[in-house]
Amino acid sequence: MEKAAQIQMLTDFSNANAVPGFEHEFVKMFVDRIEPYADIEIDGMLNVYASKKENQGKRPVIQLDAHSDAVGFMTQAVRPNGLLKFVPLGGWVKYNIPGTKVKVRNKEGVYIPGVVATKPPHFMAAGEGDKVPEIAEMQIDVGSSSRKETLEVFKIDTGCPIFVDVDCQYNEQTEVFFGKDFDDRFGAAVMVNLLAELQGKQTNLDVVCALSSQEEVGLRGAYVTARKIKPDVAIVLESCPADDTFEPDWLSQTGMKRGPMLRDMDKTFIPNPVFQQYVCELADQRKIPYTRSVRTGGGQDGAAIYYENGAPTIVIGIPVRYEHSPYCFASYQDYQASLALALAIVEDLTVEKLASFKQPRL
Ligand SMILES: [Zn+2]
Incomplete structure (x- = not known):
């Protein structure tokens, strides 16, 4: 080849x-x-x-x-605010997860972009930014404003798989892939x-x-x-x-x-x-x-x-x-x-x- x-x-x-x-x-x-x-x-x-x-x-x-x-994630439930509670699929450590760009495959097989949401520093109490939340407390935002919208417009519910979203790049000079x-x-x-x-x-x-x-x-x-x-x-x-x-x-x-x-x-x-x-x-x-x-x-x-x-x-x-x-x-x-x-x-x-x-x- x-x-x-x-x-x-x-x-x-x-x-x-x-x-x-x-x-x-x-x-x-x-x-x-x-x-x-x-x-x-x-x-x-x-x-x-x-x-x-x-x-x-x-x-x-x-x-x-x-x-x-x-490794990826699965939607466990849709929260009242429309964000997703998720569980890891495979061996993740929690500090690698926040801020990750993801795709959620909805019930119709459409990939919906989202992010593992992080709280802006503006709203953090003293020292809060030094700690990584538990995975069970993290949430994925697909840009929805309510549980109803996530369920009915985005068509995401319990069981929808979630994939990391990174485009692979290849450096011709160093012959190294990044992805x-x-x-x-x-x-x-x-x-x-x-x-x-x-x-x-x-x-x-x-x-x-x-x-x-x-x-x-x-x-x-x-x-x-x-x-x-x-x-x-x-x-x-x-x-x-x-x-x-x-x-x-x-x-x-x-x-x-x-x-x-x-x-x-x-x-x-x-x-x-x-x-x-x-x-x-x-x-x-x-x-x-x-x-x-x-x-x-x-x-x-x-x-x-x-x-x-x-x-x-x-x-x-x-x-x-x-x-x-x-x-x-x-x-x-x-x-x-x-x-x-x-x-x-x-x-x-x-x-x-x-x-x-x-x-x-x-
Ligand atoms: Zn392997």
């Missing part, structure tokens, strides 16, 4: 509106992109199964995973790109790219995809939080322009160590930069895939600065390196190598 086409795809993917349970817009965009290279199936949870066209069946299966949803939802649209783009590169080519294993829904609310889609695919080996393509702007260099384990991160541990997951070592050696051979990370928090679809049938699994993380906030940075070269690594694994893996991951030795 040409660089310009990759950048266009990444920009489009970032701009798509998709929060847990409401992934439709991005699922359609993803399917349109991957369909030339795959046979597609979509389940009722909006998980997408894209099976490489050259798959033969009866061979071990490698599952690639990325998730379609991104929202790179977690995990960059991972999804790797799957499209990978199948495009492998179009018409045979691999040693069958390849199924699964786009899972509802990851941000507990890996829910991936439990289903893994149960259906029953992979023999899996690669999770996740966009992972970068720490390079707030950790000292010796402790920084995921940094922009340092290549993909291979996760050694997070709260829910430890990779198969032989598979992990094989991937590190392959990256060294191909001169693909990477970092390794030991995290005490976080989690990703690898845990769900593991729990299903114990398939050797690793995570390739594309570094994203300020993840789970409205505004993020990510670099093209990290995307390219992540794609190169995923491609190298899929092309190099054999049934024999896969068997070696399951031997009780290190």
Whole structure:
């Protein structure tokens, strides 16, 4: 895929509106992109199964995973003043929320612009501006003056999803993207790109790219995809939080322009160590930069895939600065390196190598 086409795809993917349970817009965009290279199936949870066209069946299966949803909000109730009481979808911290520009998808499917309202300093008591309100006390204003107007004119009510509204920008000179939802649209783009590169080519294993829904609310889609695919080996393509702007260099384990991160541990997951070592050696051979990370928090679809049938699994993380906030940075070269690594694994893996991951030795 040409660089310009990759950048266009990444920009489009970032701009798509998709929060847990409401992934439709991005699922359609993803399917349109991957369909030339795959046979597609979509389940009722909006998980997408894209099976490489050259798959033969009866061979071990490698599952690639990325998730379609991104963090957002849901309308809980319309307040008497017409503003929305909302709940978070996914892992937000409250100080990242006030002032965020959003879009509310109303009951007719129309996107209504709004903002997480903040009280002007003019009305604050002494010291009030130093505190961040609880999310339950925050409200979204769509420009309505009453509950009746919100319900009847804006057609917004309980259950309407709310999306962060940020346009993706790409800096040609620095090759850095600035926008929202790179977690995990960059991972999804790797799957499209990978199948495009492998179009018409045979691999040693069958390849199924699964786009899972509802990851941000507990890996829910991936439990289903893994149960259906029953992979023999899996690669999770996740966009992972970068720490390079707030950790000292010796402790920084995921940094922009340092290549993909291979996760050694997070709260829910430890990779198969032989598979992990094989991937590190392959990256060294191909001169693909990477970092390794030991995290005490976080989690990703690898845990769900593991729990299903114990398939050797690793995570390739594309570094994203300020993840789970409205505004993020990510670099093209990290995307390219992540794609190169995923491609190298899929092309190099054999049934024999896969068997070696399951031997009780290190
Ligand atoms: Zn993610």
